[in-house]
Amino acid sequence: MSRTSEWGQVLRSLAAPLLLAGLAALGGCGEAPGGAQGAASRQTPVAAxxxxxxxxxxxxxxxYNFRCYFCHGYSGDAKTLAATYLDPKPRDFQGTKPEEMPVERILAAVKNGRPGxxxxxxxxxxxxxxxxxxxEFVRDEFLVKRAPNTRYHTKENGWPDHERNAAAFPFAKGEIAIDTPFEQLTPPQQQGLRLFKSACITCHDHAKVNDPGKVWESRPVSFPRDAYCTSCHQDVPRSEPTGVSHPQRPATHTFAQRDGTVPVRSPARAEAQIGANYVIHDKPPVLVGASAQELKGEQLFQKNCAFCHAGDGTAKGWIGSFLEPHPRDLTSDEQMKGMTRERLLRSIREGLPDTSMPAWKSVLTDSEIEALxxxxxxxxxxxxGIRTSQAAGK
Structure with missing residues (x-):
């Protein structure tokens, strides 16, 4: 729900004063009495x-692989789906010279972040x-060694012999637009496009296009409903208007289980492994006799807030479990202790510093925030301070 990124701008701003200080120490003292330049040359070198x-x-x-890859990429090159939505872009470590980023500068950014x-x-x-x-790892792995760290499509992650899919790589990497007229593609490229659209596009859905078309929006879900093994690579039934259906296609590949045995293929089996812990929190409470304002708030909450706070308000969904600090459990007596109308409206409107709770004042109107x-x-x-329809009906 937030945009922005890139360490480079401020890191470069830090480089100037450090460089000037270094030049002054090494060469700018030649006019000082007593031959300061010569004295400087006799100083003991600083050990590496x-x-x-x-x-x-x-x-x-x-x-890094738990906290940083999402924006900076497993290989430190910032070529991720998240990075395509950020402005400024995340730092591309692979494209940065080691001398530009001593470990102290990296550590400062990790500790304090980069405003803007x-x-x-x-x-x-x-x-x-x-x-x-x-x-230390970022500098050693990406700036010094130019190493790939941990590639995603590995045998260990359930991708044996991934190079066999090489025909689809240009479309996944954005080298060829996926809406290129089919007749303009070579036969191998046509084969690659078919493979990309049948197996890769679900994850690589921000591929290059010549015509982006109309803006559309998806409904976020709070957990991988197939335990990373089915719907990412096959169609699954989903709610549609009457008369519209999406027949299932067989999976193009599946991920191996953690023990390396038979891949999981059944959504029901997958839910038993992972989804059962989260699906119960996707379901909003059923309101009886709700007011028009409360129903409007329900629509807004489930569209905008449930991704982190979960559909049932407990913040015990998949995403909420990863955020630190965790989102507020809106059902908890302890966490809602002392909550007032003014405080709640301010939190929604202004956000909460040092948390993942953003300010909604530029997204939602005052009446929509009141409805929430x-x-x-x-x-x-x-x-x-908030009188509900339930209380009014008593």
Whole structure:
């Protein structure tokens, strides 16, 4: 629900004063009495920093692959779906020279974030050891070694012999627009486009197009309904207007289970593995006798807020479980203690600093924010100062 990114701008702004300070120390003192230039040349060289240990790099890799890959990419090149929506773009570490980013600068960005970008500070989320480790890892893996870190399409992730799909790669990478007239493609490219549209487009849905067409919106869901194994690679039935249907297609490939045995293919089986923990929180409470304002609030909440707070307001959905700090459980007596109408409206309108709760004042109107508050008070927990239809009916 937020846009922005890129460390580079501020890192370059830090480079200027550091560079000037370095030049002054090395060459700008030649006019000082007593031959300061010669004295500087006799100073003992500063010892090079010791390379990070294997344990530090392992910890840094673990932190990066859990916290950072979504925007910066598993290979540090910022070629991710999320990055395409961010402005400014995330830092491309693979395209950065090592001398441009000493580990201290990386660590400063990790600790404090970068204002005006999607780069948040991780102080309070990561401890000092983790922040130092991930900074060391980023510089060593991407800037110094130019290594790929952990590619996604690996055998271990359920993608054996992924190179066999090479014909589709130009479309997944945005090298060829997927709406290129079919007759203008070579036979291998035509084969690749068919493969891309049947197997890859669900995840690589922000591929290059010549004509983006009309804007459309999807309904976000809070968990992978197939445990990363079916609907990503086959069509599954979904609600549609009467008379419209989507026949199932067989999966083009499946992910292996963690133990490497038979891949999961059944949505029911997948739900038992992962989805059952989250599907119950996707269902909003049924309101009886709700007012028009509360019903409007329900529509707004389920469209905009349920992604993090879950459909039932508990914040126990898939996404909410990953956010730190966790979104507020709107049904909790403890977390809603002291909540008033004014406080709730302000939180929705202005957002909450140092959390994932954004400000909605530029997205929703005042009346819509009022409707959201009314719905929360009616569906999840009483709020001081808000009289609900349920209370009015008593």
């Amino acid at each position: 920093a010791a390379p990070p240990s294997e344990a530090t790099l392992k910890l840094g890799r673990d932190v 970008t999607a780069m948040k500070g991780f102080t309070g989320i990561l401890n000092d050891e983790e922040m130092k480790a991930v900074s 508050a009314a719905y929360i008070a009616r569906a999840f927990h009483p709020v001081e």
